[in-house]
Each structure stands twice: as structure tokens, then as C-alpha cells.
Amino acid sequence: MSMSDPLADMFTRIRNAQAVGKKAVTMPQSKIKSALARVLTDEGYIEGF
Numbered sequence: 001m002s003m004s005d006p007l008a009d010m011f012t013r014i015r016n017a018q019a020v021g022k023k024a025v026t027m028p029q030s031k032i033k034s035a036l037a038r039v040l041t042d043e044g045y046i047e048g049f
Contacts, residue, residue, distance in 0.1 A: 006028075006030060006032070006033065007032065007033070007036065009027070010027055010033050010036065010037075013025050013027050014046070034049070037049035
């Protein structure tokens, strides 16, 4: 099954992990997700990826 919106899935995984207090999230990797994670890290929203 293919994902129709991988960025929404990424944000949902991060939000759900934060809600239950998890420090780490795993998800399928892509170039766009890596680029977005880099921006989130640079802006201080996440610690790293």
C-alpha cells in the first residue's frame, strides 16, 4: 500500500511519539523527509535525525 501524503505521515508520527513521551521515531526515509528534518533541526523543533 502506498502512502498518499508522506509528509503528513511524518508529522503524524512525530506528533504521536511526542504525545506518548517517546524520544525517537522511526519512519521510511526519503530525500524530501530528510530535507524537512534538516530544517526542523536547524530551527530547533527536533534534536536530530
